[in-house]
Amino acid sequence: MRIxxxxxxxxxxxxxxxxxxxxxxxxxxxxxxxxxxxxxxxCSDPGQNLIKQAIREKGLDAVVVGSCxxxxxxxxxxxxxxxxxxxxxxxxxxxLREHCSWIHDDIKAGTRKSxxxxxxxxxxxxxxxPLSPIRVPVTKRTLVIGGGISGIQAALDVANxxxxxxxxxxxxxxxxxxxxxxxxxxxxxCSQCILTPRMVEVYQHPKIKLMSYSEVEKVDGFIGNFTxxxxxxxxxIKEEFCTGCGLCAQKCPIKKKALSEFDEGLSFRSAMxxxxxxxxxxxxxIDREVCTYFKNGKCALCKSVCGRDAIDFDQxxxxxxxxxxxIIVATGYKLYTIDKKPEGSIYKGYGxxxxxxxxxxxxxxxxxRIASASGPTSGEILRPSxxxxxxxxxxIQCVGSRDESKGISxxxxxxxxxxxxxxMLYKHKVHHGEAYVFYMxxxxxxxxxxxxVRRAIEEDHVKYIRGRVSKIYExxxxxxxxxxxTIAGMPVxxxxxLVVLATAMVPQPEASVLAQTLGVSYDxxxxxxxxxxxxxxxxxxTGGIFLAGACHSxxxxxxxxxxxxxxxxxxxxxxxxxxxxREPVVAEVDPSTCAGCFYCKKVCAxxxxxxxxxxxxxxxxxxxxxxxxSGLCQGCGTCNATCPSKSIELIGFRDDQIFAQINAFAEV
Amino acid sequence: xLLQRYNMEEKFEPKIAAFVCNWCTYTGADLAGxxxxxxxxxxRLIRVPCTGRIDPVFIIKAFxxxxxxxxxxxxxxxxxxxxxxxxxARRRWIMFRELLEFAGIDSSRLHFSWVSASEGKKWVDVxxxxxxxxxxxxxxxQYRKMSRKIELPELEEEGVEx
Numbered sequence: 001m002r003i004x005x006x007x008x009x010x011x012x013x014x015x016x017x018x019x020x021x022x023x024x025x026x027x028x029x030x031x032x033x034x035x036x037x038x039x040x041x042x043c044s045d046p047g048q049n050l051i052k053q054a055i056r057e058k059g060l061d062a063v064v065v066g067s068c069x070x071x072x073x074x075x076x077x078x079x080x081x082x083x084x085x086x087x088x089x090x091x092x093x094x095x096l097r098e099h100c101s102w103i104h105d106d107i108k109a110g111t112r113k114s115x116x117x118x119x120x121x122x123x124x125x126x127x128x129x130p131l132s133p134i135r136v137p138v139t140k141r142t143l144v145i146g147g148g149i150s151g152i153q154a155a156l157d158v159a160n161x162x163x164x165x166x167x168x169x170x171x172x173x174x175x176x177x178x179x180x181x182x183x184x185x186x187x188x189x190c191s192q193c194i195l196t197p198r199m200v201e202v203y204q205h206p207k208i209k210l211m212s213y214s215e216v217e218k219v220d221g222f223i224g225n226f227t228x229x230x231x232x233x234x235x236x237i238k239e240e241f242c243t244g245c246g247l248c249a250q251k252c253p254i255k256k257k258a259l260s261e262f263d264e265g266l267s268f269r270s271a272m273x274x275x276x277x278x279x280x281x282x283x284x285x286i287d288r289e290v291c292t293y294f295k296n297g298k299c300a301l302c303k304s305v306c307g308r309d310a311i312d313f314d315q316x317x318x319x320x321x322x323x324x325x326x327i328i329v330a331t332g333y334k335l336y337t338i339d340k341k342p343e344g345s346i347y348k349g350y351g352x353x354x355x356x357x358x359x360x361x362x363x364x365x366x367x368x369r370i371a372s373a374s375g376p377t378s379g380e381i382l383r384p385s386x387x388x389x390x391x392x393x394x395x396i397q398c399v400g401s402r403d404e405s406k407g408i409s410x411x412x413x414x415x416x417x418x419x420x421x422x423x424m425l426y427k428h429k430v431h432h433g434e435a436y437v438f439y440m441x442x443x444x445x446x447x448x449x450x451x452x453v454r455r456a457i458e459e460d461h462v463k464y465i466r467g468r469v470s471k472i473y474e475x476x477x478x479x480x481x482x483x484x485x486t487i488a489g490m491p492v493x494x495x496x497x498l499v500v501l502a503t504a505m506v507p508q509p510e511a512s513v514l515a516q517t518l519g520v521s522y523d524x525x526x527x528x529x530x531x532x533x534x535x536x537x538x539x540x541x542t543g544g545i546f547l548a549g550a551c552h553s554x555x556x557x558x559x560x561x562x563x564x565x566x567x568x569x570x571x572x573x574x575x576x577x578x579x580x581x582r583e584p585v586v587a588e589v590d591p592s593t594c595a596g597c598f599y600c601k602k603v604c605a606x607x608x609x610x611x612x613x614x615x616x617x618x619x620x621x622x623x624x625x626x627x628x629x630s631g632l633c634q635g636c637g638t639c640n641a642t643c644p645s646k647s648i649e650l651i652g653f654r655d656d657q658i659f660a661q662i663n664a665f666a667e668v
Numbered sequence: 669x670l671l672q673r674y675n676m677e678e679k680f681e682p683k684i685a686a687f688v689c690n691w692c693t694y695t696g697a698d699l700a701g702x703x704x705x706x707x708x709x710x711x712r713l714i715r716v717p718c719t720g721r722i723d724p725v726f727i728i729k730a731f732x733x734x735x736x737x738x739x740x741x742x743x744x745x746x747x748x749x750x751x752x753x754x755x756x757a758r759r760r761w762i763m764f765r766e767l768l769e770f771a772g773i774d775s776s777r778l779h780f781s782w783v784s785a786s787e788g789k790k791w792v793d794v795x796x797x798x799x800x801x802x803x804x805x806x807x808x809x810q811y812r813k814m815s816r817k818i819e820l821p822e823l824e825e826e827g828v829e830x
Contacts, residue, residue, distance in 0.1 A: 103701050521749075
């Protein structure tokens with residue numbers, strides 16, 4: 001075998017702490033190496049041409065490149081080699097940048113380590129064999145998880161491109177948090193007015209299959225070929241019969257037992273309910289926790305008033321299987337719980353602000369509901385405790401966000417803007433009222449955002465105080481807010497009627513469970529992790545699964561919409577071809593040594609091991625052996641490590657390839 | 669070769685073989701690099717698709733080839749890119765560690781950790797921690813000598829120092 005070694009300086013990135021020329025020289029002496037050189041930018045066109053030229057001139061049949069992480073440029077170098085006639089799987093990458101030059105200061109140690117990493121790669125490539133990618137068909141359907149604005153946008157974009165979409169929403173209606181908002185910044189247009197037409201469009205779209213009150217239970221398969229099991233929770237209603245007249249919800253006598261989720265607990269809803277009047281689909285569900293019928297079998301008033309006989313008390317959760325080729329995750333966010341530390345949570349609460357203790361300390365979403373025309377006060381600003389108009393409101397920013405002691409070190413990004421909006425809405429409705437905002441910094445990056453905050457301060461005379469609030473307590477029916485004005489350098493006390501906390505955005509509590517179901521990574525807060533923070537922000541490390549909206553990080557509506565469209569575009573790229581090429585890293589069985597113990601079958605998470613019968617010419621059964629279905633095999637290699645006779649091997653990571661690397665340790 | 673190494677260098681620098689999974693720890697180590705988090709230069713990473721791929725023989729072989737310490741790291745339990753590979757790995761390690769102890773090999777030379785793709789800082793802590801632990805332990809000659817003796821008994825009889 002004639003191996004070519006190429007060491008990249010990556011400008012100064014590798015070259016600064018690794019003597020690349022010395023590495024190339026050392027590699028030239030490795031057995032089997034026929035060519036070795038270094039160059040400033042191996043991934044550039046001249047760099048790639050250098051590789052191609054060496055392949056042609058020196059007759060190389062394997063290539064080792066010492067450069068950045070294989071996650072970055074493995075494909076680039078494979079393609080360059082393929083162009084010059086070397087099988088792309090005869091290329092190995094030694095990670096000299098992320099795993100060496102960037103993490104060490106000492107040039108001597110860095111160079112030594114680089115030589116070792118190169119040696120490992122050279123030893124491995126000696127055992128590589130030419131391979132060709134596996135081609136699999138693509139199912140051109142998309143699953144969108146979450147029916148908030150991100151999910152709606154993604155579903156509409158994909159469906160309008162002509163591909164079928166399954167949209168799964170766990171609540172009875174789509175719309176998400178955006179449907180709860182009163183107005184949106186910086187234009188102050190009515191949130192529901194711009195959202196509900198989109199919701200209806202989703203419902204009526206011939207290419208979109210909407211599954212509300214449903215959750216993703218299980219995901220099998222791989223890019224282009226996922227099988228998703230969806231749990232359709234029992235609505236206790238036969239959807240096909242329901243006309244959405246709403247009589248059942250109206251007649252339901254259980255009016256004061258359940259707090260409305262849509263109104264953030266500021267009002268009650270009946271046991272039989274639609275979350276809000278514009279709900280899509282407009283089909284009610286029965287909350288079995290509070291319904292009298294499910295407690296003692298009495299009542300059934302809804303059943304008796306329903307003219308279509310759509311009520312079905314015996315309905316059970318159903319499991320539906322859907323075949324899709326791509327998945328867009330848009331599960332969104334939730335507000336950080338401020339009052340006390342929820343069990344098992346990584347966050348600490350803000351007990352000192354009295355949320356949950358004083359009725360008039362509310363969070364941002366609750367204020368949205370109070371300010372909303374569809375809210376419990378029909379848009380009048382009235383405080384929850386006594387329904388009186390507050391004359392003084394204190395808004396507190398960064399409650400939870402940017403507070404490491406509470407478990408959240410990031411900025412929630414939208415609170416500066418929505419607090420300015422809240423203060424403005426209040427001033428527009430209560431002209432003589434006073435609005436105070438306690439802030440740490442005002443972060444109003446975005447088109448027309450800074451102007452919006454200035455408007456709140458200059459035109460609407462909202463008083464901004466730079467500083468934190470230390471304590472809130474009640475005295476004579478007033479909420480006494482004690483804080484500090486760090487610009488004036490003095491303590492401040494405000495006797496407020498209402499306090500609004502701009503609480504942090506956190507991921508949905510079940511997000512990490514879903515991430516595990518999908519097999520994608522998530523960060524320490526539970527936000528989904530993208531492959532590359534700069535260049536691949538909507539893709540996950542698992543092929544065919546994309547991210548949209550606030551499930552990835554805190555973001556506002558325009559950002560959610562653009563991310564959703566980006567995710568939709570990514571699925572369309574995937575659907576652009578009928579066949580998909582995948583890495584040939586799959587397991588392979590040697591039937592001559594396989595004893596048919598099927599330990600491999602037991603450990604396989606993908607059910608990729610079949611039982612093959614070997615018969616002689618007379619048709620007599622000789623033995624049974626394992627056989628790998630390469631369409632299902634994902635290439636984890638657990639079977640390889642488990643096989644007692646080493647009859648099953650993972651192509652690309654075979655035992656001899658790994659042992660070659662381990663043996664190279666003797667030279668370290 | 670080995671003796672040469674120890675004689676020539678005054679300070680002992682341990683050699684660490686790190687078997688890491690492609691999806692979590694390798695990417696986490698990439699993140700440490702991208703974030704320029706400085707760490708000890710003693711570890712040499714061997715990338716495998718999943719910790720489930722790691723055969724205990726790899727570890728034995730690494731010790732035999734001159735590693736003073738071995739680190740195995742993968743996705744957190746439950747977060748495996750391949751659903752369950754790290755569960756199989758974990759079960760294997762529990763058995764294997766006991767076997768090592770039974771064979772008289774100090775199990776503090778063998779480390780396991782879960783490092784996710786977002787835990788660049790944790791990876792640095794793991795690498796530095798393992799390197800320090802093994803550095804304190806000193807070179808791992810015991811096993812090498814033993815395995816050499818089995819392979820080359822006639823040389824010892826002839827009085828050749830191995």
